[in-house]
Amino acid sequence: xxxxxxxxxxxxxxxxxxxxxxxxxxxxxxxxxxxxxxxxxxxxxxxxxxxxxxxxxxxxxxxxxxxxxxxxxxxxxxxxxxxxxxxxxxxxxxxxxxxxxxxxxxxxxxxxxxxxxxxxxxxxxxxxxxxxxxxxxxxxxxxxxxxxxxxxxxxxxxxxxxxxxxxxxxxxxxxxxxxxxxxxxxxxxxxxxxxxxxxxxxxxxxxxxxxxxxxxxxxxxxxxxxxxxxxxxxxxxxxxxxxxxxxxxxxxxxxxxxxxxxxxxxxxxxxxxxxxxxxxxxxxxxxxxxxxxxxxxxxxxxxxxxxxxxxxxxxxxxxxxxxxxxxxxxxxxxxxxxxxxxxxxxxxxxxxxxx
Ligand code: GLA
Numbered sequence: 001x002x003x004x005x006x007x008x009x010x011x012x013x014x015x016x017x018x019x020x021x022x023x024x025x026x027x028x029x030x031x032x033x034x035x036x037x038x039x040x041x042x043x044x045x046x047x048x049x050x051x052x053x054x055x056x057x058x059x060x061x062x063x064x065x066x067x068x069x070x071x072x073x074x075x076x077x078x079x080x081x082x083x084x085x086x087x088x089x090x091x092x093x094x095x096x097x098x099x100x101x102x103x104x105x106x107x108x109x110x111x112x113x114x115x116x117x118x119x120x121x122x123x124x125x126x127x128x129x130x131x132x133x134x135x136x137x138x139x140x141x142x143x144x145x146x147x148x149x150x151x152x153x154x155x156x157x158x159x160x161x162x163x164x165x166x167x168x169x170x171x172x173x174x175x176x177x178x179x180x181x182x183x184x185x186x187x188x189x190x191x192x193x194x195x196x197x198x199x200x201x202x203x204x205x206x207x208x209x210x211x212x213x214x215x216x217x218x219x220x221x222x223x224x225x226x227x228x229x230x231x232x233x234x235x236x237x238x239x240x241x242x243x244x245x246x247x248x249x250x251x252x253x254x255x256x257x258x259x260x261x262x263x264x265x266x267x268x269x270x271x272x273x274x275x276x277x278x279x280x281x282x283x284x285x286x287x288x289x290x291x292x293x294x295x296x297x298x299x300x301x302x303x304x305x306x307x308x309x310x311x312x313x314x315x316x317x318x319x320x321x322x323x324x325x326x327x328x329x330x331x332x333x334x335x336x337x338x339x340x341x342x343x344x345x346x347x348x349x350x351x352x353x354x355x
Contacts, residue, residue, distance in 0.1 A: 001027070002025070003125070004024060004025055004026070004125045004129070004130030005022055005023065005024045005025075005123045005124075005125055005130040005131070005132070006022070006023050007020055007021070007022050007123065008020075008021050008023075009021070010035045010036075010037075010042075010062075010063055011035075011037075011062055011063025011064070012063070013037075013063075013067075013118070014067075017118065019035050019036050019037045019063055019118060020035065020036045020121060021033055021034070021035045021036075021042070022034050022035075022121065022123055022132050024130050024131055024132065024155070024157045025130070025157070026129065026130075026157050026158060026159050026161065027159045028047075028159065028161060029047070029053070030044075030045060030046050030047075030157065030161055030351065031043075031044075031045045031157075032044045032045070032155075032157055032163065034121075034132055034134075034155060035063070035066075036118050036119050036120070036121050036134070037063065037066055037067075037116075037117075037118055037119075038066065038074070038075035038076060038114065038115040038116060038117070038119075039075065039076040039114070039115075039119045039134045039136075039153050039155075040059075040066060040073070040074040040075045040076075040115070041057060041059075041074040041155070041181070041183050042057075042059040042060070042066075042074055042305075043055050043057060043059060043305070044056050044057045044163070044183075044351075046161070046279060046351040047279075047353065048189060048277035048278055048279055048353065049277065049278030049279075049353040049354070049355075052189070053189075054188070054189020054190050054277065054279070055189060055190050055191075055305065056185055056186060056187050056189060056279065056281075056351075057074060057183045057184060057185055057186070057315075058073050058074070058183075058184040058185075058186060058191060058304050058305075058310060058314065058315045059073055059074050059304060059305050060073070060304055060305060061304075061305050061306070065302075065303075065304070070302075071297060071298070071302075072108055072115050072182040073182070073183075073184055073315075074182065074183050074184070075114070075115030075181075075182050076114050076115060076119075076134075076153055076179065076180070076181060076182070077108040077109060077113060077114060077115055077179070077180050077181075077182050077319070078108075078109050078113060078114040078138075078151065078177065078178065078179045078180075079109045079113065079114065079138055079142065079143070079145050079149060079175065079176070079177055079178075080106070080108075080109055080145075080176050080177065080178045080327075080335070081108055081109070081178045081179055081180035081182075081291075081319060081321045081322075082107070082108065082178060082180070082256070082291060082319070082321060082323075082324035082325070083102060083105045083106065083107050083213075083214055083215055083324045083325055084098060084105060084106045084176070084324075084325055084327060084328070085104075085105055085213075085215045085325050085328050086100065086104050086105060086106075087099060087100040087104075087105060087106035087110070087144070088328075089176060089327035089328055090327075091146070091174055091175075091176070091327065091336065092174055094146075096144060096145070096146065097144060098110050098143060098144035098145065099111050099143060099144060102213075102214075103213050104213055105213055105214070105215060106144075108182075109143055109145075110143035110144060110145075111143060112143060113143065114136060114138070114151070114179075115182070117136055119134040119135060119136045119153075120134065120135045120136070121133070121134050122135075128158050128159050129156050129157055129158030129159060130156070130157060131154060131155045131156035131157060131164075132154070132155050133152060133153075133154045134152065134153045134154070134155070135150070135151070135152045135153075136150075136151050137149070137150050137151075138150075138151065140172070140173065145175050145176070146173045146174065146175050147171040147172050147173030147174065147175040147339075148171065148172045148173075149169055149170070149171045149175060149177065149337070150169065150170050150171075151167070151168070151169040151179070152167070152168040152169070153165065153166070153167055153168075153179075154166040154167075154168075160350070161350060161351045161352060162348050162349065162350045162351070163348070163349040163350075163351075164346065164347075164348050165181055165346065165347045165348070165349070166344070166345070166346050167179045167343065167344065167345040167346070168342060168343065168344050169337060169342070169343040170337075170339075170341070170342055170343070171337050171338070171339060171341075172339050173339065174336055174337070174338045174339070175336070175337055176326070176327045176335050176336060176337075177335060177336075177337040177343055178321050178322045178326070178335050179321070179343075179345065180291070180319040180320060180321040181319065181320070181347065182317055182319060183317065183349075184295060184298075184314075184315030184316065184317055185272070185281060185315060185316055185317070185318070186314060186315050186316075187272060187273075187274035187277060187279040187280070187281060188274055188276060188277055188279075189277055189279070190305070190306060190308065191304065191305075191308050191310065191314050191315065193314075194237075194295075194311065194312070194313040194314050195236055195294065195295065195313055195314065195315060195316045196235065196236050196237025196240065196313060197235055197236075197237065197274070197275060197276070198235065198236050198272050198273070198274050198316065199233045199234065199235050199236075199272065199273045199274075199275065200230050200233065200234060200235075200236050200270065200271070200272050200292075200316075201230055201231070201232070201233040201234075201270065201271045201272075202230035202231065202257055202269070202270050202290070202292065203231070203259060203260050203267075203268055203269055203270065204223065204230070204231070204257035204258055204259050204260060204269075204290065205222060205223060205224075205231065205258070205260050206220045206221060206222055206223060206257070206258040207220070207221070207223055207228050207255050207256065207257045207258060208220060208255065208256045208257075208258065208289070208323055208324065209221060209246050209255070210246065210249055210250070210255065210324075211249070212249050214249065214250065214254060214324070215324065215325050216256065216323060216324050216325055216329065216332075218329055218331065220258055223257075226244070226246075227239035227240070227242050227244050227246075227247060228246070228253075228255065228257070230257075230292075233271070233273070236253070236294055236313075236316060237313075240252050240253065240294060240313075250296065251296035251297070252294040252295075252296035252313065253292050253293065253294040253296075253316075254291070254292075254293045254294070254296060255291065255292060256289045256290070256291045256292075256321070256323050256324050257289060257290050257291075257292060258288065258289060258323075259285070259287070259288060259289060259290060261288065264286065265286055266284050266285060266286045266346055266347075266348065267284060267285070267286070268282065268283075268284050269283045269284060269285050269290050269318070269320060270282070270283040270290060270292075270318050271283075272316075272318075273354050277353075278353040278354050278355070279351070279352075279353060279354075280351070280352040280353060280354050281318075281349060281350070281351060281352075282348075282349075282350040282352070283318050283320065283347065283348070283349060283350075284347065284348040284350065285320035285345075285346065285347040285348070286345055286346050286347075287320040287321055287322060287345055287347065288322055288323065288333050289320070289321055289322055289323045290318055290319060290320050290321070291317065291318075291319040291321060291324070292316070292317070292318055293316065293317040293319065294313055294316050295310075295312065295313045295314055295315040295316055295317070296312065296313065298310045298311060298312050298313065298314050298315065299311070299312055300312070320345075320347045322335045
């Protein structure tokens with residue numbers, strides 16, 4: 001059996017330091033590639049129904065693509081994934097102002113979030129899988145956030161064709177924390193076309209409608225009778241251009257869904273089927289929400305792997321997470337991590353083919 005994980009330099013930062021890349025393979029020939037910059041997943045290669053391998057995530061051939069304005073492609077996002085309104089929150093009587101980087105709001109940890117740092121990496125192998133433990137220390141005051149946070153992300157590719165993502169974080173002062181993985185999937189393989197024919201099922205009966213800056217209003221309405229009802233598998237493109245205020249605000253889907261939870265553990269959240277290739281993606285998670293983003297801001301200005309130009313809606317994200325702007329919504333599940341607590345979370349991306 002060949003090694004399950006190999007390492008090679010991926011590129012260099014402007015200061016000369018190197019960014020490492022790791023290729024992780026499983027017993028069925030699936031593979032993924034991870035770099036230490038942003039803990040980014042740059043490639044996931046899985047078979048279609050005829051057994052042909054294809055790369056099902058967007059990305060770039062070289063490090064420069066990731067350094068020059070990549071919209072979080074493939075990265076771990078934090079300290080707070082998604083938006084905090086006006087970059088402001090109050091915690092234990094103190095008011096904090098984060099730098100804003102998305103209209104009036106703070107997005108994905110601010111100016112230099114977890115997607116824009118070099119992580120430490122330690123590879124591991126077992127009889128049933130292999131992977132990488134990535135660690136990063138976010139200092140006290142990082143991008144305006146209180147407390148030093150030690151975060152660990154563990155990627156495992158196992159022989160059940162699952163990518164398991166496990167998060168662990170601790171802090172020395174109370175801080176908001178919300179961690180997610182920002183891969184853009186396109187199950188056609190090598191991003192042949194947009195993702196509008198992909199058929200999505202979301203196990204979510206409610207969602208968090210937003211204002212025009214994509215901050216939740218606080219309501220949790222039912223999806224019934226709206227273009228947000230994916231409880232029955234529906235093509236992503238079937239209703240995306242409807243004259244609906246929420247779709248207008250998101251320029252398509254860019255919304256957090258409330259997962260129908262029964263209990264606390266990992267459960268099924270979403271299933272995506274790409275009809276032409278037969279490739280499927282199942283998402284399982286223990287998180288209360290999932291941001292479904294239909295790649296609306298891709299606009300043909302990014303040239304990705306193999307020279308492919310990423311046009312509008314050439315990728316979709318299913319970002320398992322807590323609800324956006326939770327620090328300003330006491331009714332939402334708390335995202336405050338306190339000293340002595342351990343934040344743990346787990347998300348599974350399961351790859352397959354449909355008959
Ligand atoms: C998240 C946000 C989107 C967009 C992308 C990156 O999914 O919700 O609005 O910012 O990240 O472009």
